[in-house]
Amino acid sequence: MPDTPDYSWPAVEKRRVIGKRTSRLDGYAKSSGTAKYSYDIQRPGLLYGAVLTCPHAHARLTSIDAGAAQKSNGVTAVELLAKPGEEIHYAGYEVAAVAATSEDLARDALRKIKVEYEVLPHLVSERDLAKAGSRAKPSGEQVTGDPDQAFKDADAVSEGFYGIPVINHCCLESHGQVIEWKGNQFEYWPSTQNLSGIGGDLAKVLEIPATSVHTHMDVMGGGFGSKFGHDRWGEFGARLSKKSGGRAVKLFLDRSTELQIAGNRPSLFAKIKLGGKKDGTMTVWQSESWATGGVGGGGLPAGQLPYVFRGVPNKRMTHTSVSVNAAEERAWRAPNNPQLSYVTCCAMEDLAAKLNVDPVAFFDKNLDYAGKIPGPEAYRAQLKKAAELAEWARLWHPRGQSGSGSVKRGLGIGFNAWGGLGHPSKCLTTINPDGTVKVELGSQDLGTGTRTVIAMVAAETLGLPVAAVQVRIGDNKYPPSGPSGGSTTVGGVSASTRKSTMNALAKLFEVVAPALGVPADQLEAADSKIQVKGSPSKNLTWKAACRKLGTKSIAEMGENAQRGPGGLIGSGVGGVQIADVSVDTETGIVKMNRVVAVQDCGLVINPKTAESQCFGAVLLSISAALTEERVMDPVTGRILNADMEFYKLTGIGDVGEIIVHLNREPEHDKRGVIGLGEPPVIGGIAAIANAVTNAIGVRPPVVPLTPDKVLAALEGRNA
Amino acid sequence: MEAFEYANPATVQEALGLLGKRWEDANVLAGGTDLLSLMKDYIQTPKRVVSLKGIKELGGIEKTAAGLRIGAMVTLAELLANTEVLAEYPSLAEAARGVSSMQLRNIGTVGGDLCQRPRCWYFRLGYGLLAKGPSGESLVEKGDNRYHAIFDNKGPAYFVSASSFGPALVALGAKVKLVSAAGSRELPVEKFFLAPRDEKGRENALQPGEILTEILAPPGAGVRNATYEVRQKEALDWPLAAASVALKMRGNLVVSARIVLGHVAPTPWRATESEKSLAGKVVNAAVAEAAGKAAVEGATPLGGNAYKVQLARVAVKRALLEAVKARA
């Protein structure tokens, strides 16, 4: 049901701002270094916090003595974070923190804290389920249809093992904050995905009123799902500042601690057996999967396999959650979806190869198993488009037929699916008598372009250029907006901004209607004018119209109602990615030639930042497919690559070409705005792994596809 | 990082006076790209840091009758801008390019590259150069050794020599000059790198009171040389294995060859059998392939690094083919 008034988006042909490629408003500030991240905040007398962590994967802390640290040069406060007798379940766990007048002095002081541990046995790898013992918690078997009969009836059966390890969020701006107390209140500069909520959450644990926290954050350097909470360091950071007489304490995790405890994405390993018919129909799915997300294990919500192709009639699935001595998982951009897509699309391409069916035809054939939204036909159109852009017909060869040279080329496919809608969001629009416009939301821009989208929606609605709208976000004095998770931000803020700016404009129409001699509902805003619908020559310039306000500004709210969004926003998107790689079969090194990403996201407000979300997502997929993994040492139980040297992320030279195709056809546009943060990061790993397999003719089962794994597959040494 | 005294001498003589008898007394600072990380992680905690940046005599690249003299403080970027290096010592140029970050090439020095500490992750986590656990057992043997040595790895050292210049200079038969208060000595680069045999040992011959002042490479004319590094990423990544070769030629025929593997042993690793196999031969694909195979004969991979044997083999083959490729 449409809202009253009708807030719906202007018709495509009437849009002047929405849908136009618009550069990020903070692009210059960021690229020139003038943007101030919370990490950059300087305060008078700023102190530096540092954290001492446990070096053992599993231990009981037997004693802790910070006496010497307390007296150490420059130290203003010490916090003990673990008590004698406490059992510690992973290396990197915070046991003490100090504040000091410089970062070096803080770190030197940490070395004077005496901690003793009784080391306990650890388990840090889940790959070999047989070794997990009581740390493995199987859930019951789920059966649909008659898998045994389906395997008997199948023309071909394919069996394989597939694995995707734990990776870290590795935010370039590490987790942390600056906190400065003023009496019983404090100023708070976190790096967060939850600007409106985080201050209140921290106030609660500190047992002070939520109103006592003033939260600010202008820009932030990456969260990917790991920055919703204030975290332990928010709490002890606040205490360190308080103990230091309120002086500001900057406490951001160092890279090593960041990689150890500030977020990881669970693994997924699976033994999968599939059966199908000669015509390319997959008839049965059987999987035994296991995963870890740290000490809490790694669960998989029931029935999530196979990914996208969930409607396959015969299924048997078991899943085992394994607890290991590593920090807890956190939501990682499209939680669990990349892993599910990886095991599904890889197993399915293996079945296609067994059946001798071209994977494009094979996936197309089985798309009837996909759910209703976005639906089989939308996926089919995307698959066709992706195949065309990837030159599938020209470049694809059946497995193992990639020529006689030592460098082999291959193509592979991956699918993605995601929800959307919008988080709760309130927006306040102020129109001043001098014509200035201010749009305020307690939201955050994770680097995705949220600020720019807000300005574009306001400019479109008010008939103004983007530069005429002042966007204020990143402060909890503004009306609250939800956390940026689940790809709900663009939906939430675009709906609340649309409504708020329309409400403000309606008030302006009321004021200027008498001067133009028509009822307010006969007015429209366009080209920096308020004009009469149908006779645009009867108009007032925006400035002249605003002058009629006299001394009173207009200030109107707008809210994204999560239920009944009134057609402004939607949910349920899909995408298809095709990777094209070359593999040096002598060295096992994989080079990316190209990734094609076809994606829908409903109505596209800013094609430029939308595409850039897809580019970024593809980069993450290349890292996860080829180089990135958390290396846990079986002996010490520690992460061996908690740095940016051996925690290998893809670089610009490793990327190849990326082609992004956004679906902008009318049937997509009419669904309203749908978030794009997560969907494009799902299918890429599967696509790349499938491309490598297509190139070399055998499946290296576990990503990342480093030379050792590719060579092992080539030599038939698959574990 | 522990507080330290900073000294900025203007001459080598002055610098030598500021160094101590033990590593804990003083460390030399060149570009600092390695030293600072070590100090920040408390792997090295010198009481004094002696900067070489102000010492002019440590700079410069000169061609002499004896070959090429490269000052220890020459940056990798300077080396790559030198026409003599580019023309006659492509194996050195390639090693410099392999340090694949513009920032590192602009700041890091040739002397620093040779003297940098190993990147073994156990060493960098504070378990010592020999990476031992609480009861003296090797962490590398049972742990994750994917980047460790496949030659000379019977212990106690398992790390690989980090320097990419090491293998190239050993192949060329270069020397380094080491100066201390007691005097100076010249050492073939091959003798400079050492595999420690006990707790006291280090990865090279440098003594706490010594400075590496220059590198002396024999004349490059007539010596076909090349480096091939197998690396997964284009930037900010280490070679998984590498090979540098230098071939003395008569026409198309190899008179004598030096083949040195990098990142496979605690020192640059000479493949002597492979070298011998080339004498009197024309290097073509089959010969290069055979030389690669001979070069990895006798490798003793650990649990997780067998793949490096294949990579080293390919590196030798490709370096040889690169060396004999017609030059533009």
Ligand SMILES: Cc1cc2nc3c(=O)[nH]c(=O)nc-3n(C[C@H](O)[C@H](O)[C@H](O)COP(=O)(O)OP(=O)(O)OC[C@H]3O[C@@H](n4cnc5c(N)ncnc54)[C@H](O)[C@@H]3O)c2cc1C
């Ligand atoms: C991600 C990454 C990738 C890298 N890849 C490579 C690579 O592929 N190949 C490669 O070779 N290197 C590589 N490096 C290392 C880089 O080349 C070195 O850090 C650099 O060359 C060291 O030079 P520096 O002048 O900064 O040395 P410093 O950090 O100043 O010194 C290093 C060490 O040598 C000692 N030292 C320096 N100069 C002298 C001297 N003249 N006499 C006596 N002692 C001295 C110092 O005391 C210190 O212990 C990489 C580094 C990183 C971080």
